[in-house]
Amino acid sequence: xxxxxxxxxxxxxxxxGKAAAEITPVPHQSGEFALxxxxxxxLKPKVVVREGDAxxxxxxxxxxxxxxxxxxxxxxxxxxxxxxxxxxxKLLSVRVTADGKQEAREFKTNTGDxxxxxxxxxxxxxxxxxxxxxTANPEDKPKAIFVSAFNSMCLAQDFxxxxxGHEKEFQAGISALAKIAKVHLGVSSEQSNSALLTxxxxxxxxxxxxxxxxxxxxxxxxxDPINKGEVVWTMGAEExxxxxxLMLTGKVDLTRTIAxxxxxxxxxxxxxxxxxxxxxxxxxxxxxxxxxxxIINGNVMTxxxxxxxxxxxxxxxxxxxxxxxxxxxxxLGWIMPRVSTFSTHxxxxxxxxxxxxxxxxxxxxxxxxxxxxxSGEYDKVFPMDIYAGYLIKAIITGDIDRQEALGxxxxxxxxxxxxxxxxxxxxxxxxIVREGLDILRKENA
Numbered sequence: 001x002x003x004x005x006x007x008x009x010x011x012x013x014x015x016x017g018k019a020a021a022e023i024t025p026v027p028h029q030s031g032e033f034a035l036x037x038x039x040x041x042x043l044k045p046k047v048v049v050r051e052g053d054a055x056x057x058x059x060x061x062x063x064x065x066x067x068x069x070x071x072x073x074x075x076x077x078x079x080x081x082x083x084x085x086x087x088x089x090k091l092l093s094v095r096v097t098a099d100g101k102q103e104a105r106e107f108k109t110n111t112g113d114x115x116x117x118x119x120x121x122x123x124x125x126x127x128x129x130x131x132x133x134x135t136a137n138p139e140d141k142p143k144a145i146f147v148s149a150f151n152s153m154c155l156a157q158d159f160x161x162x163x164x165g166h167e168k169e170f171q172a173g174i175s176a177l178a179k180i181a182k183v184h185l186g187v188s189s190e191q192s193n194s195a196l197l198t199x200x201x202x203x204x205x206x207x208x209x210x211x212x213x214x215x216x217x218x219x220x221x222x223x224d225p226i227n228k229g230e231v232v233w234t235m236g237a238e239e240x241x242x243x244x245x246l247m248l249t250g251k252v253d254l255t256r257t258i259a260x261x262x263x264x265x266x267x268x269x270x271x272x273x274x275x276x277x278x279x280x281x282x283x284x285x286x287x288x289x290x291x292x293x294x295i296i297n298g299n300v301m302t303x304x305x306x307x308x309x310x311x312x313x314x315x316x317x318x319x320x321x322x323x324x325x326x327x328x329x330x331x332l333g334w335i336m337p338r339v340s341t342f343s344t345h346x347x348x349x350x351x352x353x354x355x356x357x358x359x360x361x362x363x364x365x366x367x368x369x370x371x372x373x374x375s376g377e378y379d380k381v382f383p384m385d386i387y388a389g390y391l392i393k394a395i396i397t398g399d400i401d402r403q404e405a406l407g408x409x410x411x412x413x414x415x416x417x418x419x420x421x422x423x424x425x426x427x428x429x430x431x432i433v434r435e436g437l438d439i440l441r442k443e444n445a
Contacts, residue, residue, distance in 0.1 A: 002187075002197065002204040002205060002206050003204075003205050003206065004189065004205075004206045004207075004208060005205060005206070005207050005208070005222050005223075006208045006209055007207060007208065007209030007210070007213050007218070007222075007383040008209060008383070009209075009210075009379070009380060009381060009382060009383035010152075010209055010210030010211050010212060010213060010381055010383050010418065011210055011211060011344065011380075011381045011418050011421075011422065012152075012154070012210045012211055012355070013154040013211075013342065013359070013361075013421070014154070014355065014356065014357065014358050014359060015154045015155050015262075015263065015300070015322075015358065015359055015360070015361060016263040016358040016359060016360045017155060017261050017262040017263040017264070017265055017268045017320075017321075017322075018155060018261055018268060019155075019157070019158075019161075019259040019260060019261040019268040019269050019270055019318075020267075020268060020269045020270075021158070021161050021269075021270065022269040022270060023161070023257060023269070023270040023271070023272060024269065024270070024271050024272070025271070025272040025273075026271050026272060026273040026277065026281050026282050027281065028076065028098060028273065028274050028277055028281070029098065029100035030097075030098055030100055031097070031098055031277070031278055031281060032081060032095050032096070032097050032098075032278055033074075033075055033076050033078075033095065033096050033097075033098060033274065033276040033277055033278070033311065034084075034093040034094065034095045034096070034276050034278075034311040035061050035062070035072055035073075035074070035075070035093065035094050035096075035275075035276050035314070036092070036093045036276075036311060036313065036314070037062065037072075037091050037092075037093070038092075039313045039314035039315060040072065040125055040135045040314065041128075041133065041134045041135060041434075042132065042134025042135050042441070043064050043072075043125075043134075043135050044064060044065040044066055045062040045063070045064065045065070045072075045091045046062055046063050046064070046065045046068070047061070047062045047083055047091060047094060048060050048061065048062060048063055048071075049061055049062075049080045049083075049094065050080065050083070051080050051081065051082060051083055052079065052080060053079070053080045054077075054078070054079055054080075055074045055077065055078065055079070055080060055096060056074070056077045056103045056104055056105045057073075057074060057075065057076060057077050057102060057103065057104035057105065057251065057252055057253075057254075058073050058074070058104055058105035058107070058121055058122060058251065058252035059073055059074050059105055060072065060073050060074075060122060061073060061074050061080070061094040061096070062091065062094055064125075064135070067137065067138055067139070069119050069138060070119060070124055070125055070135070070138060071119065071120070071122045071124075071125070072122055072125050073121065073122030073252060074096050075096075075252075075254040075274045075275050075276045075277070076096055076098040076099075076102065076274065076276075077098070077099055077101050077102055077103040077104070078096045078097045078098040078099040079096065079097050079099065080094065080095070080096055081095045081096060081097040082094075082095040083095075093311070096276075104251040104252060104253075105251070105252070106250050106251060107120060107121050107246065107250050107251070107252075108250065109246065109247050109248075109250050114176050114177070114179045114180055115138065115180055117246070118243065118246075119138060121246055121252050122252060123239070123242055123243055123246060123252065124136070124138060125314075126235055126236065126239040126242065126314070126315070127145075127233045127234070127235055128233065128234045128235070129142070129231060129232070129233055129234075130217070130220065130226055130231070130232045130233075130234065130409070130410065130412070131226060131231075131408070131409035131410070131437070131440075131441075132409075132437045132438075132440070132441045133217075133411075133412035133413065133437060134437075134441065136233050140231045140233075141181075141231070142180070142181045142231045142232055142233040143181065143182070143224070143230055143231065143232060144181055144182045144183070144184055144224055144232050144233075145177050145180065145181050145182070145183045145184070145232070145233045145234070145235065146183075146184045146186070146216050146219060146220055146223075146232060146233070146234045146235075147174070147177075147183065147184070147185050147186070147202075147216070147234070147235055147236075147237055147240055148186045148214055148215065148216040148219055148234075148236075148237065149163075149185060149186060149187045149188070149191065149196050149237045150186070150187060150188040150191060150207075150214045150237075151214045151299065151317065152188070152210065152211035152212055152213045152214035152215075153211050153212065153214065153299050153300070153301045153302070153417070154211070154300060154301065155259070155261040155262060155299065155300050155318060155320050156214070156259065156299055156317070156318060157238075157257070157258070157259040157270075157317040157318045158259070159191075159237050159238070159317075160191055160192075160193050160196075161257065161259075161270055162237075162238055162241075162256075162257035162270070162317075163193055163195060163196070163237075163241075164193075166241050166244075167193070167195035168244070168248070169241045169244030169245050169248060170195055170199075170237075170240055170241050170244055171195060171199060171200060171244065172243075172244035172247045172248050173240035173241055173242070173243035173244030173245075173247065174199055174200070174201055174202050174240060174244075175200065175201045175247075176243050176244070176247050177202075177235070177240065177243065178201035178202060180233075181233065182202075182203070183201065183202035183203070184202065184203050184205060184219070184220075184223055184224065185199055185202045185203065185204045185205070186205050186207055186214075186216065186219040186223075187204060187205070187206055187207070188206070188207060188208075188213070188214065189206050189207065189208035205219065205222075205223055207219065207222075209383065211418060212381075212383070212414075212415065212417065212418055213383065215412075215414055215415055216234045217384070217410065217411055217412050217414070217415045218383055218384055218415065220232060220234075220410065221384040221385060221386070221410055222384075225385075225410060226409050226410050227409075228404065228409060236315060236317065238256055238257065238317060239315075242254060254274055254275040254276075255272055255273070255274055256272070256273060256274070256275060256312070256316075256317065257270050257271070257272050257317075258270065258271050258272070258273055258282070258312065258316070258317065258318060258319055259317065259318035259319075260282060260283075260286065260318070260319050260321075261318055261319075261320055261321075262296075262300065262320040262321035262322045263321075263322055263323065263360040263361075264287055264288045264291075264293045264321040264322060264323060265286060265287060265288070265321050266286055266287065266288055267286065273312060274312070275312055275313075275314050276311050276312060276314070277311065277312050278308075278309070278310070278311055278312075279295070279297070279306065279307075279308050279309070279310050279311065279312060279319065280308040280309060282312075282319060283295070283308050283319070283321075284308070287321055291323055291324070291327065292323070292324035292325075292326050292327060293321050293322065293323060293324055294321070294322050294323070294324045294362075294363040295307055295308065295310070295319070295320075295321050296319065296320040296321070296322070297310055297312070297313045297316055297319060298313055298315070298316040298317075298318065298319075298320075299317075299318055299320065300320040300322060301414075301417040301418070301421065302413070302414045302417045302430070303316065303318075303320065322360075322361065322362060322363060323360065323362040323363070324362060324363050325362025325363050325364040326364075328362060328364065334347075334366075337349055338350060339352075339353060340359070340360075341359070342359040342361060344421075344422045365426055367426050368426060369425065369426045369427060370424075370425050370426060371425065372389075372392070372393065372396075372425045372427060373424065373425060374389055375424070376389070377419075377422050377423065377424065378392070378416075378419040378422075378423070380422070381418040381419055381421075381422055382415070382416075382418070382419055384407075384410065384411070384415065385407075386406060386407040386410065386411065387406055388416065388419055390402075390406055391403065391406040391407065391408060391411070392416075392427070392429060392432060392433075394406055394408075395408070395432055395433065395435070395436035396432060398439070400439075400440060400443060403436065403440065404440075408436060408437065408440060411433060411437075412433070412437075413429075413430035413431070413433045413434045413437075414430070415433075416429040416430050416433050417429075417430060
């Protein structure tokens with residue numbers, strides 16, 4: 001029987017615009033697709049194609065300079081239309097114009113070497129490594145692979161919707177990963193799909209509690225914490241389906257089931273589209289444009305700001321659209337009693353409305369950065385055995401020994417998303433943690 005872990009710390013934010021369990025495919029026979037190196041943290045990309053080259057699904061577009069065997073492949077067949085570079089010739093994206101044929105490269109799946117197959121097919125790049133939360137190093141030997149089958153953040157994708165009809169591919173993916181290292185599968189106490197609860201070739205752990213219970217970092221902390229010198233790999237639950245498709249068909253298929261959600265979406269629901277597909281094909285005619293909006297590539301708490309001309313990020317499982325808030329005009333400002341404004345400190349009467357009330361939050365920070373106050377507010381929403389406030393101070397001051405003692409090897413920026421939301425000091429905690437991890441990685445190289 002699966003082990004059950006109950007988490008008490010955290011915060012559920014009930015935002016308006018949850019995606020209905022209805023799936024519609026987004027056509028991908030034509031248009032421009034892009035693979036963005038910045039989606040793969042820690043990567044030093046080297047382009048291996050030229051503009052005008054013909055590519056198939058599964059053909060490499062760029063590789064990691066440090067580990068050329070780690071390839072990143074095209075999601076469509078077509079012609080390389082642009083190798084986009086920015087300042088100091090930084091590679092921004094490699095774009096492919098689809099030919100509508102979806103001709104795919106075929107891979108031999110009976111070799112028995114799963115890691116080599118994932119490297120050759122480009123799916124290895126979807127592994128992330130802890131510590132540092134970067135693209136995995138194929139030379140490492142992970143003590144375990146962690147997969148979280150749910151996202152507890154607001155407006156997040158319900159993986160059970162994405163999993164329906166793909167249970168066979170998911171199990172094939174789990175079984176393949178088990179040939180590399182022990183697999184830990186984290187599921188929610190609210191999930192009922194038997195493909196999750198009775199999954200084979202892995203250890204299933206049930207988590208009960210508020211967000212961020214679905215964060216893989218939280219699950220690692222409670223199941224098998226990382227010590228200095230140890231390595232753990234993680235992979236998104238839908239990316240496990242990518243692996244399963246490869247094992248069953250011998251072809252790469254990067255089709256995702258995306259939750260298009262948020263208060264500014266006319267009809268929030270699920271859509272099937274390819275990694276790297278232009279967001280205009282998803283958003284056209286589906287957004288309320290009567291006011292300025294913020295389009296977020298990924299989750300509303302952890303994603304990045306983008307536009308309709310952007311491309312679906314490699315690890316994104318949702319696209320959220322919320323009000324920008326740049327033209328908000330609130331009578332009497334924060335001092336006005338309200339029942340429609342969310343507050344973690346019960347500053348408004350809205351806390352009397354119950355947990356089922358939905359809120360419309362915009363992208364405003366509502367205040368400027370100020371001195372950091374050790375009030376313990378991070379710890380209320382941080383369900384890991386780590387002193388979050390002290391760790392942030394150690395990162396800011398550059399005290400590496402203190403960072404290591406306080407558990408920086410176990411965290412990722414997304415683990416601080418809720419702490420950033422409740423932070424009265426208005427610090428960009430996720431950016432601070434990312435910079436701290438990058439510096440520590442260079443120091444230990």
